[in-house]
Structure formats: structure tokens, C-alpha cells
Amino acid sequence: MKPLVLLVSALLLVFGCSKENKFDEREINLISPEKIAGFDPINASDRYSGNETGKVYEGLFEFHPLKRPYELMPNLAESMPTVSEDGLTYTVKLRRGVLFHDSPAFKDGIGRELKADDVIYSLKRLADPKLNAKGWWLLDERLVGLNEWRAKHALLDVTNYDEVIEGLQKVDDYSIQMKLKKPFPQFLYALAMPYTFIVAKEAVEHFGKQFLNYPVGTGAFILPKFEQTSTITYVRNPKFREKFYPTEGEEGDDKLGLLADAGKKIPLVDKINVHIIVESQPKWLSFMKAKEDLLEVKDVNIQQTITPEKELKTEHKEKGVRLIMKPMLDVTYFAFNHEEPIFKNRKLRQAMNMAFDRAGFNRLFHENTGFEAHGPVPPGLGGNRKEFKNPFIRYDLDQAKRLLVEAGYPGGKGLPTIVVQTRSDTVARQQVEFFEKSMEKIGINIDVGTNTWPELVNKVTKKQHQMYTMAWGADYPDAENFLGLLYCPNQSPGSNGANYCNPDFDALYKTATVLQDSPERTAMYEKLNESVALDAPWVLGFHRTDIYLAQAWLKNFKHMEFNHSQFQYLNVDLEVKKQLSKKF
Amino acid sequence: MIKYVIRRLLYLIPVLLGVSFIIFVLFNLVSGDPTAVLLGKNATARQMAELREQLGLNKPLLEQYFDVVRSAFTFNFGTSWATKQDISQMIVQGAYPSLCLTLPAFVFATILSLVISLVAAFYRGKGIDLFVRIMCIAGVSVSALAYILFFQYFFAYKLGWFEISGFEYGFPDFVPYVALPAIIFVLLSLGPDVRFFRTVILDEIYQDYVRTARAKGLTEIVVLLKHVLRNALIPIITYVVIQIPSLILGALLLENFFSIPGLGGITLNALNSSDFPVIKAMAILSSVLYILLSLLTDVLYTFADPRVKLK
Known part of the structure; x- marks a missing residue:
């Protein structure tokens, strides 16, 4: 009898122990498709690390969660900064009464008030040569004296954070003055990025090398200790300052219910659970089982989500699921290595652009989304003119063949086999194979070069490639971030992996990118975008679409490209969750 | 035997030196510059040069080799380049979920495979044996991914018997999360294990001593369990023990699909981010485990067959 009881107990333990959804806690469940390396803002280089860092840390400014085009608003700063007439000196006033999370790093374990010294310390950390931060590029050659400070401390054993730098000075406990070497109109965007989120010196010193596992910020949520597990659980910061849900947004937000919580104190939930799920199927199944409140839909799941008319499928509608589809600020491309003599031939580059069957590619790999x-700058940014149609984007094999003749390679004769380097995963390889088939139609032979990510990066940075494929997502909403991909001084190992150099483009880029946002600058960006597109430095691909599914009970979610600060505004309707969960 | 064990343990020294050398050549001379990947998409040439200096990649090659040797002998692997976490801590933290999944599944799979193999051998040439053989071939013919996708969809999503993904530390909290991947692990192991065990057992069954045992009037069960199994144990022990390092190093595919934060994922992430110290640590760890377990295999031989003497 005893073994039987044991067996039954064991079976009970194993079966039927899938957890039920909770309806009594004001919590939201989210997915991170990548592992999080740690919580040090200066290294939050990818979107997903930024999203997690943004739950506990904050920046001086943040992107308005509702307004579009993207608009900055003060966050830890009390107001938008005052900027000198020459655009070089920024004075930022800090909000008073902002407290760091309680932590053993502070005296008596109680979080203290954030002051100007913390801002200066955090920005200097980004420049500390001992830390070699991933985000250093953001301030490299920007602030007066910062590069010199970095160079000096590269030779010293200890970094002296007390040394005053001209470009980064405290005016009083609640205001800081920052001096730029030359105009950098994107500077305020930089101060809204996770790299520049504010940390406390005591926490960095107390936790030492383990600092990245003990986030001590000022944000709406607290994470006492980060561990590499499958779930990260944040709880509401009970000492979070008086911060309120915005009362205005974009036109139509009201109808969508995005202003229902206007004026309410945030955060609106008590807990956020972030589940690290890498593979597509478990992500999809967890959402469909109502275990997750939000799903970023990718690859194979797009077909399960929308109809060919890009409508949400009925079975999801019946469960109250919402579809959110918005164009991303990104661009995909097949880059030529312009140091290869054959690619100095513009006609060849144009012919290859015209032979690329984009419609087929879009259908196969993006479900037509x-x-x-038509150029490197995506729609939604100044510089992308709707009316501009790049003539070489048109799929026209006859014209492509004619251009190939003009290029001196009739029917592809005389051209070597061109190797296109890509990642080794299946979809990346299939995409280049599709490109290979397109080029074959005009007689150009393509080989697929598959690489691990480090191998691909190595080949591009060392210029050991003929062509490669890449996608670039915006760091901030400014065309400069895309046009810089073709700026000659940024060539490998920089972001211009095509090693494209065009003196006219470079001269105009240099002039435009130091101008403040204005019609004059937009016109220059447009000229840059269009002229370079006609020169065909890449075979242009697509601006992709972000597709999200949100459960009916998840409130206040609006598509946001730079969403690291967005989570504090989310809300959950437990009544709706209780009712609709039965349908799952 | 003690002398033998000490001698085998001393073999660790040249083996670790050799492993260190191979790792050093692979990572420092053959593979490319890791700094571009580590610094991300906006890396500059100057920053890459600074990072190379900081990571010690500009040190004389001999010095870099000694660093690898030192870490192999002291097990002090330093910190991860990509995550800045302490590597020993990462390994300990990752080994726990990996073992929660693989160890019980491995023990169960081995026992079950042995039982099935003995049954198949007992009924050799008959219907049951044929059925087992067909099932084994069918089992190994279907890809592991197909099993994972189907079981996760059907048992976790459709029937809701198990968690779809995730992990919780501590017993019995982890059970709902590892139960389904463990069942898949067992199913995936059954095919190759049963085929191997059955072949080994059948090899023994036709030996003279088995005929003698039968002639003495022993029952077939006693012949199988007392004589055949005991003599078949040596290849079985070799086969089983050699799999143990892979248990600790994780079941990558299962861990990925069921979001179990084990060592498989840590290794894969390290490979994708050029995190050489983590890859080196995992390579050294698996070599040491391999050597220690082959020693354990030798020791187990003496228990399985008293004729084996370790000298």
C-alpha cells in the first residue's frame, strides 16, 4: 500500500501543479526575450537591458509616454534646461525631494535625497576609463574637459571623481551646468537614455563589483537583488515621489482609453514580473494562456496573429486581445564594402538595388508588414520626406540588366562571386538566400557567408567582407543617428560598416548635425537622405513594423520606441482580467 | 588502488596544461578581436584599443598563457567580460537549475532503459523485442526539437498539466517547471540508451558461461540479472558515467525552450558575446569533470568485476 501512496503523491506533485493566474494582486507580467546582463546603467546598451534598468533607475529627462512625435519632458530635472545662445551651455535644475531606494549602502539603510553631485558622478562614471562603459560613445568628445579627464585617469591607478571638470560643474546642490565642446543638438536625448541614468556613489562603492546586481535607483520600482533567474520581480517603491500620469497626449489617445488614469499618482501597479523567455513558442503559449500581459510578436508568430489584411485574427479578438502595430524607427540593408574596387561602380550598386525583389522578401519574411x-532615414523622423521615391528601389529586372551593361558587367559577366556575410541563424541565412535568388536573375552570383554574431562583427570591423546584412534601430529620434551610418569618419570599426565615403555628403552632414532642430536642418537632412539614397551605398531593405499583442486588462500601453521609462505608467484592470481569463 | 587513483589524479596536471594550451591558441590566436562585440554597435577604434589593454589582450602571449593555466589550476576564472558577473558564482548559480532538470531525468532514464533492455533481451526475437526496437528507432529518428515543441504545446498549453516555462529555486518549487522537460529528457534518452544496453546484454547472452548457468538449471531471470547484467556492466558504466559532464553543463535546447536558467544558456550567451573567460571556464570545467569521471569509471569497474585490478 505504501508504495502506491508514494506514487500517487508524486504524481499529484508533478501533475496539476501548473499555477493558476492571480486576480487579487495589482501586478503585470511582461516578457524579456533576452537575458539581462546586469543593472549598471552605463552598460545598458541593448533595448532589453535598457527596459529593465529603466524600472529602477531614472534619467534627468524622459520621453513623454503618449505624445508623438517623441517629445522630451523633465523627469529628475525640475524643468527643461536653459540653453545658452550659442547652444553650448546647458543648465539643469533638479527636482527636490527625490529619494534613492533604501539600501544598506546608505547610512541606517535609508535612501537619501538625490543631489547635483550624483548627476555629475553618474556622467563621470560613463567616462571612467577603468569601467570602459558601453555608453561612452554618447559623451565622447562632447563635454569640455571630459575626454582629458578620461585620458589622464587611464594612466592612474585610481579614478578621482572629485576632480572638477569644466564641462560638468555643480552650481548648487540642485543645479548643474554642462558645457559642450561644440553644439550637440541631440544632447538632451542623451540625458534621457539609460546610459545616463543616475546612480548613487555610496551604492557603487558599497557593492563594488557586485553593484550591477544591486540596483539602487530613484525609480518607481525596487529590485533589492538581481539574480540570473527566469523571472525578475520588481515591487512598487513606497517612497516614490509625487509623479503623476500625464493629462494630455496625442490626438485619439482619449478614445483609446490612454487618458483614463490622467492625473493619478504613479506607479499604478504594485508589482512587475518580467519573465525571461527566449524562444518563440513558449512566449506565444504563455501569452495565449494569459500568463503574460504583453507580447512582442515576431517571425513565425506574425502569421498566427494577423490576417493577410493585417487585421487581428478573430480568435484573439474574442478574448479581448488588442493588436498594436506601429512602424519602427529602423532600417535594414545589405551593405557593400566600398573599399572593394567593384563596389566603387555606382551603376552596379544601382542595378543590384533594382534587382532585389522587395515585395517577395516582405511577403516571405515580414508578412507584408x-x-x-527609400533612404536610410525612417518615416517619422525629420529628413524622411513622404513624397521622395527612390527610383532604384523599384523592382525592374530589365532596367537592372541595362544598368549592369552600363556598369561594364553585361549579364553579370566579369563579376566575381560576391559573398554576403550574415548571422548563422536560419532566418538570417534564408534572407540572404532569397537575395541570392534575386541577384541570380540578372546574372550576379551570390554566396552566403554564415557567421556567429562575434564573427560577423569581427569581419565588418576589420573590413574583411564584400557585403553584409544588418538592421539599425534608432538610439534617439533624430535622423543624425541614421545618416551617421554613412559618414566617412564613422567607417569600420565604427557604425559605417559599408566604409562609404562621399565628401559632399560628409560636408553637409557636418553642417547639419550641429544645428538645432529647425526647418533649415530638416531640409538638410532631407537632402542628405535623398542624395545618398540615389548613390546606392547599400541595397536598401525595409523599415520594419513593431507588432504587439496586449491583453484587454493591460491599460495604458502605447507603442513606444524608447520605452525604458514606460512601465511606470502601465495599469491593470483586475475585474476585466478575472472575467476574460475564463476564455483562455 | 589508492596509488592508481593518485597517479590518475596527477595526470590531471599535463592534461590541464594541454587543455589550457588548446584554449589559449583557440581564443588568443585563432579567434578574432572580442572588443567590438563587447562594446556594442557604437564602438570606436580608440575605445576598442583601450578595452584590449584593459582586458590584458596586449600582454605578452606567454603571460596570457600563464593566466589561462593559473585559472585552470586555481579555478579562479575571474569575472565575465560581458556581464561583469563573477564566473564561479555564475557557474554555481547555473549548475543548480541544470542539475534539477538533468540529474533526476538521467537517473530515471538510465534505470528505465536498463529495465526495458533486459525485458527486450529476455524476449529476444519475439514481439516485445521487435516492438522495443521499432520504438527505439522511431524515437531516435524524430528530432529533439519536435518532441519539445509538441510536448510543450500539448501537455503544458492544451492540457495545462505543467508550467509552460520558467524556474523557481528550492524543492518542491522547481518540480512543476522541470517535470515536463525532464520527461522529454527521459524520452530522448530512451532510444539510444535502450539500443546500446540491449546490444551489450545480447552480446553477453550468447557467451559460454550463460550456457553453463542455464545447464546448471538457473532460471532465465536469475541468469539475466545475476550473470548477464553483471558482465555487461563494464560497457554500461562507461557509457553512463561519460554522460555526467553533459548533465552539469546543461541541456541547452530544453533549458532554452523551458526558460530554465542553467549552464547551457550561460555557455550559449558567452559564445554569442565573445565572452572568452566564461567559455574558457566552461571548457576547463568540462575537461576536469571528464578526467575525474573517467577515473570514477575505472574505480567502478573494480566493483562491477572483481577481476579488474587497478595498478
Whole structure:
């Protein structure tokens, strides 16, 4: 009898122990498709690390969660900064009464008030040569004296954070003055990025090398200790300052219910659970089982989500699931290595652009959700003119063949086999194979070069490639971030992996990128975008679409490209969750 | 035997030197510059040069080799380049979920495979044996991914018997999360294990001593369990023990699909981010485990067959 009881107990333990959804806690469940390396803002280089860092840390400014085009608003700063007439000196006033999370790093374990010294310390950490931060590029050659400070401390054993730098000075406990070497109109965007989120010196010193596992910020949520597990659980910061849900947004937000919580104190939930799920199927199944409140839909799951008319499928509608589809600020491309003599031939580059079957590619790999890129700058940014149609984007094999003749390679004769380097995963390889088939139609032979990510990066940075494929997502909403991909001084190992150099483009880029946002600058960006597109430095791909599914009970979610600060505004309707969960 | 064990343990020294050398050549001379990947998409040439200096990649090659040797002998692997976490801590933290999944599944799979193999051998040439053989071939013919996708969809999503993904530390909290991947692990192991065990057992069954045992009037069960199994144990022990390092190093595919934060994922992430110290640590760890377990295999031989003497 005893073994039987044991067996039954064991079976009970194993079966039927899948956890039920909770309806009594004001919590939201989210997915991170990548592992999080740690919580040090200066190294939050990818979107997903930024999203997690943004739950506990904050920046001086943040992107308005509702307004579009993207608009900055003060966050830890009390107001938008005052900027000198020459655009070089920024004075930022800090909000008073902002407290760091309680932590053993502070005296008596009680979080203290954030002051100007913390801002200066955090920005200097980004420049500390001992830390070699991933985000250093953001301030490299920007602030007066910062590069010199970095160079000096590269030779010293200890970094002296007390040394005053001209470009980064405290005016009083609640205001800081920052001096730029030359105009950097994107500077305020930099101060809204996770790299520049504010940390406390005591926490960095107390936790030492383990600092990245003990986030001590000022944000709406607390994470006492980060561990590499499958769930990260944040709880509401009970000492979070008086911060309120915005009372205005974009037109139509009201109808969508995005202003229902206007004026309410945030955060609106008590807990956020972030589940690390890498593979597509478990992500999809967890959402469909109502275990997750939000799902970023990718690859194979797009077909399960929308109809060919890009409508949400009925079975999801019946469960109250919402579809959110918005164009991304990104661009995909097949880059030529312009140091290869054959690619100095513009006609060849144009012919290859015209032979690329974008419609077929879009259907096969993006379920027709991508937008053909006519230039590097995506729609939604100044510099992308709706009316501009790049003539070489048109799929026209006859014209492509004619251009190939003009290029001196009739029917592809005389051209070597061109190797296109890509990642080794299946979809990446299939995409280049599709490109190979397209080029074959005009007689150009393509080989697929598959690489691990480090191998691909190595080949591009060392210029050991003929062509490679890449996608670039915006760091901030400014065309400079895309046009810089073709700026000669940024060539490998920089972001211009095509090693494209065009003196006219470079001269105009240099002039435009130091101008403040204005019609004059937009016109220059447009000229840059269009002229370079006609020169065909890449075979242009697509501006992709972000697709999200949100459960009916998840409130206040609006598509946001730079969403690291967005989570504090989310809300959950437990009554709706209780009712609709039965349908799952 | 003690002398033998000490001698085998001393073999660890040249083996670790050799492993260190191979790792050093692979990572420092053959593979490319890791700094571009580590610094991300906006890396500059100057920053890459600074990072190379900081990571010690500009040190004389001999010095870099000694660093690898030192870490192999002291097990002090330093910190991860990509995550800045302490590597020993990462390994300990990752080994726990990996073992929660693989160890019980491995023990169960081995026992079950042995039982099935003995049954198949007992009924050799008959219907049951044929059925087992067909099932084994069918089992190994279907890809592991197909099993994972189907079981996760059907048992976790459709029937809701198990968690779809995730992990919780501590017993019995982890059970709902590892139960389904463990069942898949067992199913995936059954095919190759049963085929191997059955072949080994059948090899023994036709030996003279088995005929003698039968001639003495022993029952077939006693012949199988007392004589055949005991003599078949040596290849079985070799086969089983050699799999143990892979248990500790994780079941990558299962861990990925069921979001179990084990060592498989840590290794894969390290490979994708050029995190050489983590890859080196995992390579050294698996070599040491391999050597220690082959020693354990030798020791187990003496228990399985008293004729084996370790000298």
C-alpha cells in the first residue's frame, strides 16, 4: 500500500501543479526575450537591458509616454534646461525631494535625497576609463574637459571623481551646468537614455563589483537583488515621489482609453514580473494562456496573429486581445564594402538595388508588414520626406540588366562571386538566400557567408567582407543617428560598416548635425537622405513594423520606441482580467 | 588502488596544461578581436584599443598563457567580460537549475532503459523485442526539437498539466517547471540508451558461461540479472558515467525552450558575446569533470568485476 501512496503523491506533485493566474494582486507580467546582463546603467546598451534598468533607475529627462512625435519632458530635472545662445551651455535644475531606494549602502539603510553631485558622478562614471562603459560613445568628445579627464585617469591607478571638470560643474546642490565642446543638438536625448541614468556613489562603492546586481535607483520600482533567474520581480517603491500620469497626449489617445488614469499618482501597479523567455513558442503559449500581459510578436508568430489584411485574427479578438502595430524607427540593408574596387561602380550598386525583389522578401519574411526603405532615414523622423521615391528601389529586372551593361558587367559577366556575410541563424541565412535568388536573375552570383554574431562583427570591423546584412534601430529620434551610418569618419570599426565615403555628403552632414532642430536642418537632412539614397551605398531593405499583442486588462500601453521609462505608467484592470481569463 | 587513483589524479596536471594550451591558441590566436562585440554597435577604434589593454589582450602571449593555466589550476576564472558577473558564482548559480532538470531525468532514464533492455533481451526475437526496437528507432529518428515543441504545446498549453516555462529555486518549487522537460529528457534518452544496453546484454547472452548457468538449471531471470547484467556492466558504466559532464553543463535546447536558467544558456550567451573567460571556464570545467569521471569509471569497474585490478 505504501508504495502506491508514494506514487500517487508524486504524481499529484508533478501533475496539476501548473499555477493558476492571480486576480487579487495589482501586478503585470511582461516578457524579456533576452537575458539581462546586469543593472549598471552605463552598460545598458541593448533595448532589453535598457527596459529593465529603466524600472529602477531614472534619467534627468524622459520621453513623454503618449505624445508623438517623441517629445522630451523633465523627469529628475525640475524643468527643461536653459540653453545658452550659442547652444553650448546647458543648465539643469533638479527636482527636490527625490529619494534613492533604501539600501544598506546608505547610512541606517535609508535612501537619501538625490543631489547635483550624483548627476555629475553618474556622467563621470560613463567616462571612467577603468569601467570602459558601453555608453561612452554618447559623451565622447562632447563635454569640455571630459575626454582629458578620461585620458589622464587611464594612466592612474585610481579614478578621482572629485576632480572638477569644466564641462560638468555643480552650481548648487540642485543645479548643474554642462558645457559642450561644440553644439550637440541631440544632447538632451542623451540625458534621457539609460546610459545616463543616475546612480548613487555610496551604492557603487558599497557593492563594488557586485553593484550591477544591486540596483539602487530613484525609480518607481525596487529590485533589492538581481539574480540570473527566469523571472525578475520588481515591487512598487513606497517612497516614490509625487509623479503623476500625464493629462494630455496625442490626438485619439482619449478614445483609446490612454487618458483614463490622467492625473493619478504613479506607479499604478504594485508589482512587475518580467519573465525571461527566449524562444518563440513558449512566449506565444504563455501569452495565449494569459500568463503574460504583453507580447512582442515576431517571425513565425506574425502569421498566427494577423490576417493577410493585417487585421487581428478573430480568435484573439474574442478574448479581448488588442493588436498594436506601429512602424519602427529602423532600417535594414545589405551593405557593400566600398573599399572593394567593384563596389566603387555606382551603376552596379544601382542595378543590384533594382534587382532585389522587395515585395517577395516582405511577403516571405515580414508578412507584408515592412515598409520599403527609400533612404536610410525612417518615416517619422525629420529628413524622411513622404513624397521622395527612390527610383532604384523599384523592382525592374530589365532596367537592372541595362544598368549592369552600363556598369561594364553585361549579364553579370566579369563579376566575381560576391559573398554576403550574415548571422548563422536560419532566418538570417534564408534572407540572404532569397537575395541570392534575386541577384541570380540578372546574372550576379551570390554566396552566403554564415557567421556567429562575434564573427560577423569581427569581419565588418576589420573590413574583411564584400557585403553584409544588418538592421539599425534608432538610439534617439533624430535622423543624425541614421545618416551617421554613412559618414566617412564613422567607417569600420565604427557604425559605417559599408566604409562609404562621399565628401559632399560628409560636408553637409557636418553642417547639419550641429544645428538645432529647425526647418533649415530638416531640409538638410532631407537632402542628405535623398542624395545618398540615389548613390546606392547599400541595397536598401525595409523599415520594419513593431507588432504587439496586449491583453484587454493591460491599460495604458502605447507603442513606444524608447520605452525604458514606460512601465511606470502601465495599469491593470483586475475585474476585466478575472472575467476574460475564463476564455483562455 | 589508492596509488592508481593518485597517479590518475596527477595526470590531471599535463592534461590541464594541454587543455589550457588548446584554449589559449583557440581564443588568443585563432579567434578574432572580442572588443567590438563587447562594446556594442557604437564602438570606436580608440575605445576598442583601450578595452584590449584593459582586458590584458596586449600582454605578452606567454603571460596570457600563464593566466589561462593559473585559472585552470586555481579555478579562479575571474569575472565575465560581458556581464561583469563573477564566473564561479555564475557557474554555481547555473549548475543548480541544470542539475534539477538533468540529474533526476538521467537517473530515471538510465534505470528505465536498463529495465526495458533486459525485458527486450529476455524476449529476444519475439514481439516485445521487435516492438522495443521499432520504438527505439522511431524515437531516435524524430528530432529533439519536435518532441519539445509538441510536448510543450500539448501537455503544458492544451492540457495545462505543467508550467509552460520558467524556474523557481528550492524543492518542491522547481518540480512543476522541470517535470515536463525532464520527461522529454527521459524520452530522448530512451532510444539510444535502450539500443546500446540491449546490444551489450545480447552480446553477453550468447557467451559460454550463460550456457553453463542455464545447464546448471538457473532460471532465465536469475541468469539475466545475476550473470548477464553483471558482465555487461563494464560497457554500461562507461557509457553512463561519460554522460555526467553533459548533465552539469546543461541541456541547452530544453533549458532554452523551458526558460530554465542553467549552464547551457550561460555557455550559449558567452559564445554569442565573445565572452572568452566564461567559455574558457566552461571548457576547463568540462575537461576536469571528464578526467575525474573517467577515473570514477575505472574505480567502478573494480566493483562491477572483481577481476579488474587497478595498478
